[in-house]
Amino acid sequence: MDNLVNIENMKFAYDNNVVFENFKLSLKKGKWYTLCGPNGSGKTTLIKILLGILKPKGIIKFDSKLLVESSTFEIRKDIGVVFSNVNNQFVQETVYDEVAFKMVNMGFDKKVIDERVSQILKYFDMSKIVDENPHKINNSKKQLVAFASAIVSEPKLIVIDEALTKCDDQDKEKVISLLNELVKEGATVINVTNNMEDSIYSDEIIILEKGSIYLMGPLKEVFEDEIKLNRLGIELPFIVLLSHRMKFYELIDDVILDMKSMVDELWQ
């Protein structure tokens, strides 16, 4: 499968404080990644590097293009970002303008903008609040505006920084199913979070620790590595914790990731 991001031999330090040394990472197209790790493990630094905000040494390729000063602007167009603190992010006076902002800047045709913005706002059930000030709607809806703004231009990479945890449950479900659709169509998602319950929606997990990849792989593979997970003290999703205990009691053989299958397996 094609890679969207290839990082090789990357080195980055804040003054004398080395964050990454000889760092290597590949992210595939059409995959949803959960990026987690303790505070200070390098998650935010890695995201800032991908966004071109921080300049490391080494080779970083985005969709086969080398990420250098001159290509940063072009590459940024292909990345949608959703931060948890949306209040600093909004620059427009209405929900509609906020969601359309990036596409307008990218020079899309007005008709295409109108079509896509209306479509995504309808999907998020926000057609009635298009003229409202995004600063004045409730926090969960603010988060949806931020998601809509990031996704509407159909970026190749969608970065979510602790933003899902702020959505109401129903809004969150809508975001997740839309992201799943986009991933199926080839987009790559990185959800930066320490809420491991949300990792269940992803394809792969990347756990960073002190600037290195501590564990990385498909969900099941990572969750099978009980010893390494426990060593880092990660709060595991309920269903994974349950799997580990049931494995210990020899009631199941492998980690099971959904509740219905777990019940069926236990009481077969």
Place this chain on the structure above:
Amino acid sequence: MAIKFKDVKIKGSKNKLNFNIEISKTYGLIGNSGSNKTKILELICGLEIIESGQVEILGDTLSGGSNEKDFFKVRKNIGYLFENPSEQFFQETVYDEISFALKNFNYKKDDIDNHVKKAIKLVGLDEKYLDRNPFTLSCGEAKKVALASILVYNPKIILLDDPTIGLDFKAKADLLKLLRVLKKRYNKTIIIASKDIDFIHKIVDHVLVIDQDKVVLSGTKYNVFSNQKILKRIGINAPKLILFSDIVKKEKNINLGYRDDINDLMKDVYRYVK
């Protein structure tokens, strides 16, 4: 009662709030965005205006006509942890931040030193942190310092607004441990407003569900989380432990009973399956 809400209307809201908070109990305040969870906490410590009605806090009363003197009296009994702790920092060192309330309450210097050291120890930080600038701390450390600056004056009531946001797993586990100590050893009355339903489920005794400015469901956590009809109508998912027990009941017609600890649930499952 620690707190009584009597026909309280928050500015701009449609409905009146009526509920009681018992002394030394831990409460979860849950509800969707816009349900005024934060405003309820702010109202208890006098940061939000009461349009009508009264709030009784440990015998003192706050109403629309309350003045600074009334607020000061009430605030001595209350510690409020903001969602974003840096919003409550304004001093240059952690020491000054933690000691600020004590200076306001006219404590002696030696007493202040003692209380500050005790408070920082209680939240699990080394005394070395006292010289740090609070704005350079990680999210987890900042929450601990903010908590220390509350615990230092030993308030009877502690209010926490979305305390788990931004915390990594270690910091979240530390917070849970500290809340258990405050609850069991120090008998604090605690109210936690949060979307993190699994976290709430681990620590609270009672739950208040707020929807459209009113309490739509309240009671022990067992009663509230078992009432999935109302939770579903509002759009709130029950804790994972409860969802799992529900699936077992639905699919296999086995009643695992109510558990708030995953280890107990697992023992039940083991017993039934074996």
